[in-house]
Amino acid sequence: MDFLQEYIEEVKGILKDLENSMMTLEKDFDDPEEINNAYRFLHTIKGSAGMFEFHDVEKLAHELENIYSDIRDGDRQADNFVIDLTLHAVDILSDMIDGKDAKAEAEKLISDINELRAVEGEARASGGGGSEGGAEEEDGLKTFAVIIKPENNIFKRGINFESILEELFELGKTDMIIHNESIPYEKQLAEKNLVSTFEVLLATENSEEDVSDVFLFMQENEYKVIPLRSVADFSNADYAALITIDEEGLERRITQIKELNPDFSMEATVEEIVEETAEEKEAKANMRAAGAAQFADDEDTSEKMMQRKSKKASTVSVATTKLDQMVNIVSELVIFRSEFQHLLDGNERPEISEALEKMERLILRLRDSAFNVRLVPLNVLTVKLQRLIRSVSQELGKEVDFITEGMDTELDRSMISALEAPLLHLIRNALDHGIESPELREKRNKPRKGLLKFYSYNSGDHVFIQIQDDGNGLNFEKIRKKAVEKGMIAEGQPASEKDLINLMMSPGFSTADHVSKVSGRGVGMDVVKKDIAAIRGDLEVSTEEELGSIFTIRLPLTLTILDTLVVNVNDSKYLIPISEVEFAYTMDHAELFKKKSRQVNYNGQLMPFVSLREYFEIEEEPPVQETVIIINKNDTRIAIVVDIIAGKLQTVYKPLNELLRPADCFSGASILGDGSMALILNALKLKS
Amino acid sequence: MPKNIVVAEDFNTSRKIIVSTLTKEGYNVMEAVDGKEAAELFDGRTIDLLITDFNMPNMNGAELIKAVREKQEYVYIPILLLTTEVREDKIQQAIEGNITAWIKKPFKSDHFIKIVNKALR
Known part of the structure; x- marks a missing residue:
């Protein structure tokens, strides 16, 4: 039974490799290495399937392998059709390996393959020229x-x-x-x-x-x-x-x-x-050199294969639950360190401080490596994205070049799986609403082929993912009309582009004129935004009409550990993520509340502020001096007023339970060094 | 005269399957449960083929192959290595240039017989 499991895993790996091969082959139909790889993958699948009585798998792999051996022998050319056929086969094969019944589909595909090969064969036989009677020659x-x-x-x-x-x-x-x-x-x-x-x-x-x-x-x-x-x-x-x-x-x-x-x-x-003429001699010499080079290449690839094998051998796969456990323990350790620091406050001896510092450094390293283990490069999604783009652009009759950059950017594995759906949705949208039809693009003096760029990079303690298309751009007039139609804003009510984008991402909004098969699946941008928010990320859009749009997803590097500013409001402590703090200064209470307008002057700009004392309806007398903190989250600024900044703290983020969820001015909670709990402020939600 | 084959494999089920497959094919099979036991069979008698596992107690496949190749009578006999990992580096280094072919476990019996027959040609 174990062998079977092992076999299934292995075949799945090979099918993935085969998919990858197709993506490379698509860029260069003549790539001999990929043709050879595809052949080899199919051959391996075929060879091993019989051992486990997967006869349908064996048969399909065998038929497909024939196509690649034809290509390899120069009897046919790789083309989009062959790639489609192969990708379809990959799906069927993986279903069959999973024990699903896909026999009918497999047979249909095999008959397609046979038809294709028969047509080719006839063409070759009737093509005349050199070899007479191709079919006969076979026997x-x-x-x-x-x-x-x-x-x-x-x-x-x-x-x-x-x-x-x-x-x-x-x-x-x-x-x-x-x-x-x-x-x-x-x-x-x-x-x-x-x-x-x-x-x-x-x-x-x-x-x-x-x-x-x-x-x-x-x-x-x-x-x-x-x-x-x-x-x-x-x-x-x-x-x-x-x-x-x-x-x-x-x-x-x-x-x-x-x-x-x-x-x-x-x-x-x-x-x-x-x-032969001198010219031919030269050509022959070149050919010879090429032949020798090919031999060298062969060696090269086999070496690479070996390296890959040995790389595989030096990795260990670990159950994700074990990783989660490890991260939990590290998180506890971080809390414990704060607690320790708290206990020592006031009576620190230099030796102890020194030892504590050492411990802190080690904990930081431990934390980093624990999180590192959980990181997965984004390129695990590449093939999925590519396949989606292929099928969607074919479905819509659009042509598009897909460019990826920075796919080696690493993210927490739980984030990657949470990101899959929103990313696929954004890409689908970009193809459906963004990229224009080839005809329209020509009219607009753009190349027929649209450009879809997907790039990712690290910046500070955040990871950015951007999806950029050179298509229509957002049509604000259309969005406004729709919003009015849906009763989200009143006719003639002024709304900035930013407001409109926010409306577009609200529940119950969908711009599709008609429900198309591609993007109109009843899932709107609001769901995308919610999915991203669930992993503490933000979604931003910048757009230029007829030039295209950029959707930017900003994600925290880790899901659980947060650097925060601890602020006091009356007797309570609250936490503000340091990444959101732009500036802080103290001001007299009287001066601050002198005017009714509740605004502060920041960099020559008047900005409304929210006093937490007021917000939480605290009746007690405020201190003489209060602290103004300027929060900047994705270029949306707000000023908040607290009593005083108590310090900086690295904390472990804990999500709020359902009961507290409606209080969306808090994004989570954390445990302080003295064991008490503090809420993490979601400052932007204080606005209303 | 039937050919003599030594089968070294510590995993009982596997060994029994191999032995019964080879016996049915008409070969004369000697079994060993580890490398040490197998090495002792190479005492000068006629042995035409060694089929060995890699991971075994007492003496592993690489040590067994080395011991066999060191004996004058067996320098050129065919050796088939059974492995689950194809060409793992460690194995590769240990026996490179000393064996005739790898048989990846698990294997199909007709494929196995084909290789054995070929090695004994």
Whole structure:
């Protein structure tokens, strides 16, 4: 049973890799590495599925693999259709691996694949030209050149080289040329020291796969099976990279191959190939170099693969509950440190202070690494976003370039999962309402293809995610009309752009003229905003009509630890997140309340203030001097008046329970060093 | 004469499955529950193939392979390594250049037999 679980996990990983491959392939249909990767992934899935009786998985993977082997062999081109087909297959395969019944869908897809391949095959067969009767050739006699360069240690690996050659000879008619036979082959065998390169010409009814199967125990760099379709294949880059053939050698091989396979196609005569112009010679040399480079590349990728494997081996997957527990303990520790500090207040000895400082530094480091463990780069979402963009833009008939930046920005894992829905929603909106149709874009002198940028970065103790499109921009006239229609504002009531944006994000507002399949799902911007607020983030919009919009999400780096300013109001303590504090100063109570307008002058600007004493309806006499704190949250400013600033405190954020939720002037609560509780102020909500 | 195969695997169920598969195929199989027991079987008698697990008590797969290759009679015999992790670095280093092929666990019996037959050709 364990094996099965392991297998399922593994296949899912491979399916993800395959998805990634498709995204890369989409940018460059000719990317040989990705084509090869896709082939390899499918091959692995196919190979292992049978072991666990996932026969439908095996079958679908096999059919799809055929397409990629066609592409690899140059018999077909990768295109959007193939990518669509593959992505669809990924979905079906992962359903099947999960034990869902997707047999009908799988069969439908397989018939699509077969149809595609049949059409291609016909096209090739009726295309005339070089090879006559493509389909027939499949079953007939095929010719291969097999080049074997065993490594020195082949015998030590327990491989019987002679038996491998024998097995190869058994496949059909063969002829062998031994290169670099400075030591006679027999002697090389007897001394268990192979130095030669073996070139075998083979005419067989078996497939290329059967031929490769002979070399099951050999390493990829020890042999190469080259299909020979015509004389020209002797100058094939793979061949050239391993063996140099001169004029005489070519004639000899042609004679040999003719003997093995009388039907061997002679597209070019010997003279034509040999009497090549200087230009061709140069081209050939380039090809050779390219071939060699490809070999080097192969090595390179296998090295990379190894690195990837070893990277995998050095990571440990940990249950998220364990991580949560660790963070909780660290949070408790932070509180305990404050408590300790509190106990010492007044009678500190220098040694103790020093020790405490050391402890503080360690706790900070512990905190940082505990949070680090929970961080996940945003790029875990990339593929999801890309797929959404693909399907939505196709659905809407829009063309769009998707550019991501800073996807390695890390966020708390719980935030990433909470962000998924709002991000997908914003992107859907940008495609539906933002980016115009290609025709309209042309009219507006914009490139046909829209641009959707998704970028993320760290700044201070916040992470920013921006989604930018170069489309319509917000239509404020439309938003205003809608708001009036919905009775949110009165006809003719002045409303700034900011107000309108806020209205747009309120419950019960949806600008879609008609409910479209894409963005009109009954979920409005208010839900997006609420989702983001739930992880203590903010959403902001800046827009320019006909130029586009930028949606900016600002998120706290961590969900639970907060640097705060402790303020006193009468006997109570309140906390204000330091990131929101712009400025603070003291002022006489009398001076402050001199005017009825309740405004302070800050940087030459009159700003309304809220006195917390008044707000909480405290009747007692205020102190002579009070403190004004200027709060700035996303460029919205408010001044609040408290008695005095008591200090700075690093606290652990605790959400409020349902009972206190309606008091939205508090965003949460925290425990102070002396064990008492303090509420965290959500200053902007004090305004009304 | 049937070929002689040594199977070293500490996990009972796996070993039994392997042994019964090979016996059905007509091979003569000797079982060992760990590397040490397997190494003792290489006492000069004719052995045509070693199939070994990597993680075993007493003597692991790498140590067993090293011990076998050090004996004159067995320098060139084919060795198949059973692993769950394909080419884990640690294993890679330990036996690189000393084994004939890897068989990734879990395996399908027809694939397994195909490899064994090939190794014994």
